[in-house]
Amino acid sequence: MTAYIDLKLYATLKKFSPPSPEKYPVEPGTTVLSVIEKLGIPKNEAKLVFIDGIISELTTPLHGGERVGIFPPVGGG
Amino acid sequence: MxxxxxxxxxxxxxxxxxxxxxxxxxxxxxxxxxxxxxxxxxxxxxxxxxxxxxxxxxxxxxxxxxxxSYQDQIALLKSTVAIIGLGGLGGGVVEILARIGIGTLILIDGDVFEETNLNRQMLSTQNGIGTSKAVAAQQRVKKINSSVSTIIYKEFLDEQNGPSMLAEANVIVDCLDSITTRLMVQEIANKLQKPMVSSALAGASGQVTTILPGDKGLTLIYGEQARQSSTGVEKSLGCLPQAVTVLSALECSEVVKVLLNRGALLRNRLLIVDLHSNDFEIMHLL
Structure with missing residues (x-):
């Protein structure tokens, strides 16, 4: 059964966005890491992962229905 | 009298x-x-x-x-705020804090202006290329609000000089452009038991957080990254003036709330701003 997540990619990661990021299909139990691998996002750029607004690990499993935000390291000023 | x-x-x-x-x-x-x-x-x-x-x-x-209130304005006039980095974020922060009436501003930057600063750094001018950012900040404050006292350091903050530069500050504002230096400032702020407001950006995206003494703060955001690489993806995206200005205003908002001990702080939270998609979202770091 396919579930969907609402995926938000920020800054340099935007270019990896799938066609409908707000309804991105995932297999329940899949991890954020496998999502970024599938999208071709370099692991060292996926530094900050938020699931439903809470900082999370790349290994966190997804069940569908989550809002997933991925932010690269930014340091400019 | x-x-x-x-x-x-x-x-x-x-x-x-x-x-x-x-x-x-x-x-x-x-x-x-x-x-x-x-x-x-x-x-x-x-x-x-x-x-x-x-x-x-x-x-x-x-x-x-x-x-x-009268008491609020008095509290701000009695306050000292240190601004580390007088580039994009710092230029906006200096402008706002001088106008709002912070009594004393400690202005720290060892850099001079270069032409690539002109897109976003409010203190930079065509005629000022090659001149000190700290001096420009002091001159700007004088023009805006001559009541405000300024203490300037035309040198970069480091582990040795940092504690004495920041000793009198009630709040420290991180307007730096280096992740490693940000972490160092957090360590100094923590040792001095000073609150710190921090922001960073790349392109049209950025973040703001407020760190109180003892908080994990930036280590929750950058982790070991901070030790390994001083810069983030701004290397490829640059820094856009509208994002810098929004983020500097958000930093000032946090500074004022810390000083007045009133309002919701971004403590253990990261406000993520993305002007491209108009996302403003508060993420929980703990």
Missing amino acids: KDENLANIIRSRAFKSLFPDDTPYYGLASDQVATLEKSLPLSAIAIEIAALENDIIPERYVRNFKAF
Whole structure:
């Protein structure tokens, strides 16, 4: 059964966005890491992962229905 | 000078006026503050504080009212804020904090302006290329609000000089462009038991957080990254002026709330701003 997540990619990661990021299909139990691998996002750029607004690990499993935000390291000023 | 004598002198120079909602107040014009500063053994800030203590508002702060109370404005005038980095974020922060009436600003930057700063750094001008950012900041503050005291350091903050530069600050504002230096500043702020407001950006995206002594703060955001690489993806995206300006305003908002001990702080939270998609989201770091 396919579930969907609402995926938000920020800054340099935007270019990896799938066609409908707000309804991105995932297999329940899949991890954020496998999502970024599938999208071709370099692991060292996926530094900050938020699931439903809470900082999370790349290994966190997804069940569908989550809002997933991925932010690269930014340091400019 | 006795407080009552001072109050009478200030009262004699105050005038009655109206807020835009037609409620009355007593105001004191900037030229009167300047005249009193010349004739009294007091700083302009001390005169402005004395005025406010007697329910007289220096005109330059009238539009801070009634969002601010007399006591709020006094608290800000008695405050010292250190701004580390006087580039994009720092330029906006200096502008706002001088106008809002922070009594003392510690301005730290060892850099000089270069042409690539002109897209976003409010203190940079075509004629100022090659000149000190700290001096430009001091000159700008003087032009905006000559009551504000400035202490400038035309050198980069490091582990050795940092503690003494920041010793008098009530709040430290991180306007740096290096992740490693940010982490160092957090360590110094923590040792000095000072609150710190931090922001960083790349392109049209950025983040803001507020760190109180003892908090994990930036280590929750950057982790070991901070030790390994001083820069983030701004290397490829640059820094856009509209994002820098929004983020510098958000930093100032946090500074004011810390100083007034009022309002919701971004403590253990990261406000993520993305102007491309118009996302403003508060993420929980704990």
